[in-house]
Amino acid sequence: MKGDEEMTRFDYFIPSKILFGAGKLAELSRIELPGHKALIVISKGKSMRKYGYLEKVISLLKANHVESAVFDKILPNPIKSHVMEGAALAKEEHCDFVIGLGGGSSIDSAKSIAVMAKNPGDYWDYVTGGSGRGKPVKRGVLPIVAITTTAGTGTEADPWTVITNEETNEKIGFGIPDTFPTLSIVDPELMVSVPPKLTAYQGFDALFHAAEGYIATIANPVSDLFALKSIELIFGNLAQAVNQGDNIEARTQIALANTLSGYVESLSSCTSEHSMEHALSAFHPELPHGAGLIMLSESFHTFFAEKVPDRYTTMAKAAGADLNAYSENERPMAFVQALKNLQKSCGVDQLKMSDYGILKDEIPELVKNSKATMGGLFEMDRYQLSDEQTAAIISGAYR
Numbered sequence: 001m002k003g004d005e006e007m008t009r010f011d012y013f014i015p016s017k018i019l020f021g022a023g024k025l026a027e028l029s030r031i032e033l034p035g036h037k038a039l040i041v042i043s044k045g046k047s048m049r050k051y052g053y054l055e056k057v058i059s060l061l062k063a064n065h066v067e068s069a070v071f072d073k074i075l076p077n078p079i080k081s082h083v084m085e086g087a088a089l090a091k092e093e094h095c096d097f098v099i100g101l102g103g104g105s106s107i108d109s110a111k112s113i114a115v116m117a118k119n120p121g122d123y124w125d126y127v128t129g130g131s132g133r134g135k136p137v138k139r140g141v142l143p144i145v146a147i148t149t150t151a152g153t154g155t156e157a158d159p160w161t162v163i164t165n166e167e168t169n170e171k172i173g174f175g176i177p178d179t180f181p182t183l184s185i186v187d188p189e190l191m192v193s194v195p196p197k198l199t200a201y202q203g204f205d206a207l208f209h210a211a212e213g214y215i216a217t218i219a220n221p222v223s224d225l226f227a228l229k230s231i232e233l234i235f236g237n238l239a240q241a242v243n244q245g246d247n248i249e250a251r252t253q254i255a256l257a258n259t260l261s262g263y264v265e266s267l268s269s270c271t272s273e274h275s276m277e278h279a280l281s282a283f284h285p286e287l288p289h290g291a292g293l294i295m296l297s298e299s300f301h302t303f304f305a306e307k308v309p310d311r312y313t314t315m316a317k318a319a320g321a322d323l324n325a326y327s328e329n330e331r332p333m334a335f336v337q338a339l340k341n342l343q344k345s346c347g348v349d350q351l352k353m354s355d356y357g358i359l360k361d362e363i364p365e366l367v368k369n370s371k372a373t374m375g376g377l378f379e380m381d382r383y384q385l386s387d388e389q390t391a392a393i394i395s396g397a398y399r
Contacts, residue, residue, distance in 0.1 A: 008220065008221060009220070010218075010220035010221075010222060010223070010267065012222060012267065013177070013266070014157060014158075014180070014263060014266050014267075015177075015180050016146075016156065016157055016180050016181045016182065016183070016184050017182065017183050017184070018156065018157060018183075018184045018185075018186060018259065019031070019183070019184070019185045019186070019187075020186045020255070020256070020259065021186075021187070021188070021252070022187060022188050022189050022248060022252060023187065023189060024185050024186065024187045025056065025057075025060070025147065025185055025187040025189070025190065026060070027185070028057065028060040028061065028064065028147075028185065029060040029061075029063040029064050030063075030064060031064070031183070033061075033064060033066055033097065033145065033183070034096075034097045034143030034145070034182050034183070035066070035095070035096035035097035035142075035143060036065075036066060036067065036096060037066065037067040037068065037069070037093065037094060037095045037096055037097075038061060038066060038067070038068045038069075038095060038097050038098065038099045038145070039068070039069050039070075039071055039086065039089060039090040039093065039095040039097075039098045039099070039110075039113065039117075040054065040057060040058070040068050040069070040070045040071070040099045040101055041071050041074060041086060041098060041099065041100050041101065041102075041106050041107075041109050041110040041113060042054060042070065042071070042072045042074065042101050042102050042106050043072070043074045043075070043076070043102050043103070043105060043106050044072060044073050044074060044075060047102075047149075047193065048072075048101060048102055048149070051193045053101065053102075053149060053190060054070065054101065057099070057101055057147065058070075068099075069089065069090075069093040069095060071085070071086040071089050071090075071113070073085065073086075074102070074105050074106050074109045075105065075285065076105055076285070076286075076288060076289075077105070077164050077171065077281050077282075077285040077287075077289070078105045078106075078108060078109045078112075078162075078163055078164065079163065079164050079165075079166045079285075080122075080123050080124060080163055080164065080165045080166065080167075081166065082109065083109060083112040083113055083116055083123045083163055084116060084122070084123060086109065086113040086116075087113045087115075087116035087117045087123075090113060090114075090117040090142065091117055095117070095142070096142065096143075097114075097142050097143040097144070097145060097182075098110045098111075098113055098114045098117070098142050098143070098144050098145070099144075099145045099146075099147060100144065100145070100146050100147065100155075100181075101147045101149070102147075102148075102149050102150070103148070103149060103150035103152060103153070103202070104148075104150065104152055104153030104155045104162075104202075104205075104289075107146045107148060107153070107155045107156065107181075108153070108155055108160075108161035108162055108163065109161070109163070110144055110146070111141075111144055111155075111159075111160075111161040111175070111179045111181075112161045112163050112174070113142075114141045114142040114143070114144050114179065115137055115141050115178075115179065117142050118139045118140055118141060118142055119137055119138065119139045120139075121135075123163065124165055126174065127163075127165075127172050127174050128174065129170075129172040129173075129174075129373050129374055129375070129376065130165075130168070130170040130172050130372055130373040130374075131165070131168055131170060132170075132172065132174075137176055137178065140178060141176075141178040141179055143182040144179065144180075144181045144182055145181060145182060145183045145184070145185075146181040146183070146184040146185070147184075147185045147187075147190075148184070148185070148186055148190075148255075148258075149190040149191060149193075149194070150191060150194055150198070150202045151188075151191055151199075151202055151203060151206060151241075151251070151254045151255045151257070151258035152201070152202025152203065152205040152206055152258060152290060153202075153205060153206070153209075153258070153262070154206060154209055154258050154259060154260075154261040154262025154263070154264070154265050155262060156181055156184035156185075156186060156259060156262055157181075157184065157259050157260075157262025157263050157265070157266060158175070158180070158262045158263075158265040158266040159175035159176060159177060159178075159179040159180045159266065160173050160174070160175040160179075160265060161173070161174055161175060161179060162174075162278070164281075164282055164285065166285075169282045169283055169369065170282060170369075170372075170373045171278040171279070171281060171282035171373065171374075172278070172373050172374060173278075173374065180266075186255050186258075186259055188248055188251040188252040188255045189248065191251045191254075191255060192245055192246050192248065192251055193245075194245065195245075196242045196243065196245060196346075196347065197347070197348070198288070199238075199241055199242045199245065199254075200238070200242045200290070200294075200346040200347065200348045201288045201289070201290030201291050201294070201348070202258075202290055203234055203238040203241065203242070203254055203257075203258075203290075203346070204238075204290050204293055204294050204297070204343070204346075204348070205289060205290040205293055206230065206234060206254070206257055206258040206261040207230070207231065207234045207235075207238075207257075207261075208270075208273060208274070208293050208297065209230075209261035209262070209264055209265055209270060210226070210227040210228075210230035210231050210234070210257070210260070210261040210264050211227070211231060211301070211315060212269070212270045212271040212273055212274065212380075213226075213227050213261070213264035213265065213267075213268035213269060213270065214227040214228065214231070214264070214268070214311060214314075214315060215271060215304060215308050215311050215312075215315075215381075215382060216268050216269045216270070216271050216380040216381075216382075217269075217379070217380050217381070217382055218268050218269055218380065219268045220267065220268065222267055223263070223264050223267035223268035226260045226261070226263040226264045226267070227260075227261070227264045227268070228314070228315070228318045229257075229260055229318075230257040230258075230260040230261045230264065231257075231315055231318040231319055232318045232319070232320070233253045233254065233256060233257035233260070234254065234257045234342075235318070235319040235320050235338060235342060236253070236320065237250045237253040237254050237257070238250075238254055238342060238345075238346060239342065239345035239346055241253075241254045242345075242346045242347065243345075243346075269377065269380045270377055270380065271377055271378075271380045271381050272300075272370070272377050272378045272380070272381050272385060272390070273293065273296055273297070273300045273301075274293070274374070274377055275370040275371070275373070275374040275375070275377040275378060276296055276300070276366070276370045276390065276393065276394060277289060277292040277293050277296055278370065278373065278374055279366040279367075279369040279370040279373070280292045280295075280296075280353070280358060280366060282369060282373070283358075283362065283365075283366070283369070284356050284357055284358055286356060286357075287356045287358075291348070291351055291356075294343060294348050294351055295351050295352070295353055295397050296393070296394065296397045297339060297343075297397075298336060298339065298340060298396075298397065299393045299394070299396035299397040300393050300397070301335065301336050301339060302333070302336050302396075303389070303392075303393055303396075304381075304382075304383065305332040305333050305335065305336055306332070307382060307383040308332075308382050308383075309331075309332040310332075312331075312332035312333070312334075312335045312336075313331040313332050313334070313335075315335045316331060316332070316334035316335035316338060319334075319335055319338040319339075319342075320338065321334040321335065321337070321338045352399045353397070353398050353399065354398075354399065358398075360395070360398055363391050363394050363395055363398070364391065366394060367387050367390045367391050367394065368387075370390065371387070371390070378390075
């Protein structure tokens with residue numbers, strides 16, 4: 001565990017320009033953009049067309065004298081073959097920048113496509129975990145614009161992209177300074193169409209980015225500021241955003257919490273909770289990432305509340321817990337109780353791994369996968385988990 005004197009050493013580098021607030025999408029028609037033709041990357045689903053977001057972006061780009069092409073195959077857990085296909089289309093269409101329009105999957109894919117549109121070989125040549133070859137990205141990256149229509153991953157404010165190699169069941173995060181978006185637009189008006197369950201899944205993903213970043217070994221005073229504010233905003237507004245989706249104020253506060261959690265991702269790190277979930281959804285890609293995190297959360301944070309009590313007590317306070325109602329020894333667990341209460345308020349407290357086809361017999365393989373593919377996040381824990389303890393956390397979450 002690192003002492004506070006070590007935590008005061010950090011690097012601050014977040015180069016993305018962020019336009020935040022209701023109505024900010026309109027600025028796409030007049031702001032300086034990093035190229036003349038964009039590849040717009042969207043999901044395979046219907047929402048970007050159904051709600052008119054794609055048409056609006058294309059129209060705003062035209063007003064700004066920018067042409068576009070569309071790649072619309074991205075899955076909720078994006079895969080390597082679509083990265084390669086999207087990069088081929090960007091080259092074929094002579095696109096000189098990439099726009100990720102939608103949730104984290106589309107924006108993450110846009111980042112990875114931007115890498116492969118300028119570099120040779122296979123995407124997994126550059127990935128540093130698992131079976132990735134870890135080659136340097138020598139030819140640069142196409143500029144990236146993120147237009148987020150959800151509040152979950154914070155990817156508009158960090159360099160990270162998570163892609164699954166469907167051939168090897170490896171779901172691995174990757175990022176370099178060049179994969180920070182050049183420009184991000186966070187317009188909460190684009191988020192009112194997100195259904196309640198997805199709003200909850202995304203909001204909890206943002207929460208765990210902040211909470212894990214706060215308990216990570218490389219947390220520092222600046223990441224702590226962003227993390228605690230993000231936690232405060234999520235506990236104060238997520239249930240309202242879930243249950244009153246058209247409440248623009250609640251949507252705005254959750255969008256802000258999400259962007260702040262992206263800052264945390266840039267300045268600190270996730271921990272092994274994310275490694276465990278990536279293993280779950282690598283083998284079961286129909287599992288939404290946020291849902292998997294919710295399933296793991298009580299077991300994971302109960303374990304670590306004992307290991308990092310001061311940090312959990314501070315998070316409980318940020319979550320709005322009445323610490324006077326707890327003895328000093330119980331206060332770290334007040335965060336876990338607040339977490340359970342929020343999950344119930346958002347209608348996601350009954351999620352089961354078995355509903356997604358996950359079997360208890362798979363747990364040893366999930367442990368192995370989580371450490372082989374994203375073992376680096378285990379090193380961010382302030383207590384180093386053994387394989388047996390990792391299995392016990394997943395088993396404790398299983399139902």
